[in-house]
Amino acid sequence: MGTWAAGPFDNDTAADWSGDLDDAAPEERPALVERALRTVLDEPDHLDSDLGVEAVAAAAVVVAHLPGAFPVDSPYAPDFLTAGARLDLPERLRPLAVRALDRVVADDSELAELWAEAGEPNEFLAEVARLRAALTAPV
Template sequence: MGTWDIGPFDNDTAADFCGDLDEAPAGRREGIIRDALTRVIGAAGCLEAPESEEAVAAAALVAAQCPGGEPAHPVYGPEEPLPDLTGLRDLALRALDRVVTDPSELMDLWTESDGGPWQAAIDRLRNTLLPRPPGERLPLG
């Protein structure tokens, strides 16, 4: 099926990644997420779409545990519990920055097909992952 929507879990690669998380022992899940994020940060040359899709899903799992974060997709996200991932916020931000920096196959694919909504979804993830100053309140509704 490939990609069916703009969300971080709305593609086969991300759904498979979440399935792999579910099959992994509980103690390995954070490492799998960390690896998906670091793999794209360190990528030289053109970043391939599958690695980017995994990194976006991993970043979304981190963001889901942050204040204001949206939960993982109820069907395509992981079903098994995840450890506290909030310590990976900076890594997730850096991974998202790399996904939207040339050369990036996923960014190119979305740019070719009106990537505005996809870019807005990435921006929402980034905003959720950004640390908030002490005492700052999230907007209501």
């Protein structure tokens, strides 16, 4: 896992996913965000870290579209997002993103295990908690 920070876009897999999202036609992007979230929920077994990373990045995209959200300024985030462009995301993605984040930090998640093995699970858990709090806050 090429990771340089706990931010949702601060690793190789998330940066690649962000690039794929940028490369997609604007009308296809909401479906890619939803797919990343649903994939972790549909995984019945031990959750692969790459799937978890993509779900966290997708949840961050959803958070970036919430009213009053802070601008995304990570150089590894999707370019359209850092430029201030918005997607037409369905409301159903908010609760889906919450469930996906919960799955990513579950006991059977490789991503959570990797952060624990690195000795820095609190940074990762704090970032996931920040995203989750934004998603569950009243609008």
